[in-house]
Amino acid sequence: MTGKTHITGGIAASLAFAQITNYDPVVLLISGVAGAILPDICHGGSKIGRTFPVLSKVVNKLFGHRTFTHSLLFLVLMAVLLNAFGVEEAVTAGLLVGMASHYVLDMATKNGIKLFFPLKMTVRFPVTTTTGGTVEYLVFAALSVLVVYFGYDIFLSYF
Incomplete structure (x- = not known):
């Protein structure tokens, strides 16, 4: 999938998750988008790969594309590391939801x-x-339709 599809998938997944949790939807949304593009750090031509080219080359050289960074092992490792470093729960949840959406789309x-x-x-x-x-x-x-559907209530609650 392309970057725009992953980003839209991360937004939709984050907004859907916001419907069933008490986390701040804006925090979920921002971290969900980050999580939705993070697994492609292994691909130099991806949005995140172009942003961090050296890291992208190292990860790709070590693991290749759609391997470690697209695995349950990476998802669990990220959860453990984010928890160990005391990252806010909503940020962690958003990142993991975004990553999961990326995995589903690439499958x-x-x-x-x-x-x-x-x-x-x-x-x-x-x-x-x-x-x-x-x-x-x-x-x-x-x-995109799901983003509007899940985002409608959240948008209304802010105004």
Whole structure:
């Protein structure tokens, strides 16, 4: 999936999560977007890879693309590290929700992800799409509708 689809997915997931928690939706939203792009640090051409090119090259050299940073191991490691460093709970929750949305979206692509890294098994949905294709555009549109749906109540509560 492209960066804009991951960002929109992170927003939709964060806003949906805000509906069932008492966390500040703005904090969830901002950290959810960060979490939604974080797993692609392993890809130099991604939004985050271009922002941190040296780190991106190191991670890619060590693990490759869609392996460690797209795994449950990375998700759990991030949760442990964020908790150990005393990061606010809402920020941690948003980051993890955003990362999970990234994983789900990438499992819908033909290449899938190594969800159970270090096992080499690729996880993908039975029906997949090509990154940047027409189906991804439809997924982006559906996620945009979900953003409006989940964001409506939150928007109204601020005004």
